Amino acid sequence: MTEKSYVSMERRICIVCGTEYDTNALLIDKHLRASLDRYTITGWGLCSKDEQLFNAxxxxxxxxxxxxxxxxxxxxxxxxxxxxxxxxxxxxxxxxxxxxxxxxxxxxxxxxxxxxxxxxxxxxxxxxxxxxxxxx
Ligand SMILES: [Zn+2]
Known part of the structure; x- marks a missing residue:
């Protein structure tokens, strides 16, 4: 069993290349319960490389x-x-x-x-x- 915490690092999956990347955002359990895994995947996004190309x-x-x-x-x-x-x-x-x-x-x-x-x-x-x- 993995250790739970009330903070978790947000991760997203790049919709272009399919890799998981850190958003550098922290997720915090509203009630400060140790309910979260070390990483939480919140959805789709763009990794920095693909975001650069998108912006270009x-x-x-x-x-x-x-x-x-x-x-x-x-x-x-x-x-x-x-x-x-x-x-x-x-x-x-x-x-x-x-x-x-x-x-x-x-x-x-x-x-x-x-x-x-x-x-x-x-x-x-x-x-x-x-x-x-x-x-x-
Ligand atoms: Zn990507």
Missing amino acids: GFVALVEIDPAKSGSPPDGASVKPEQVYRTGALAHLRRDIAAKVFNVPIRQGLPCVFVEPGMIRKLQAATHASTDRADAT
């Missing part, structure tokens, strides 16, 4: 395996806790991502889940468009 205007493409991910009913978008990450990641500028996917990328959206092979395709596509931009 990038959206992360997170490759998932649809066969191993929980499939949501009636085509709703997959929930982060259900996805099976393959480990492949890419970061695209928001404006480029919007063009490539042909949908507006919501301002606060840190990442999109994509199917296997998508990242490779997109890298080829965005590389082509950068080449064109350089030529002008």
Whole structure:
């Protein structure tokens, strides 16, 4: 059994790369009871590396395996806790991502889940468009 305390260090899981990170926040039991574990995961967030990229205007493409991910009913978008990450990641500028996917990328959206092979395709596509931009 782990030792409980009335303080706990808050941790979140990076929605992009799936790693746990410290938020440097302390959680304190309201009644100062020793009810908390050393670490408490409170939800999803962005680790410092991915937050930097997010603030710099990038959206992360997170490759998932649809066969191993929980499939949501009636085509709703997959929930982060259900996805099976393959480990492949890419970061695209928001404006480029919007063009490539042909949908507006919501301002606060840190990442999109994509199917296997998508990242490779997109890298080829965005590389082509950068080449064109350089030529002008
Ligand atoms: Zn991360």
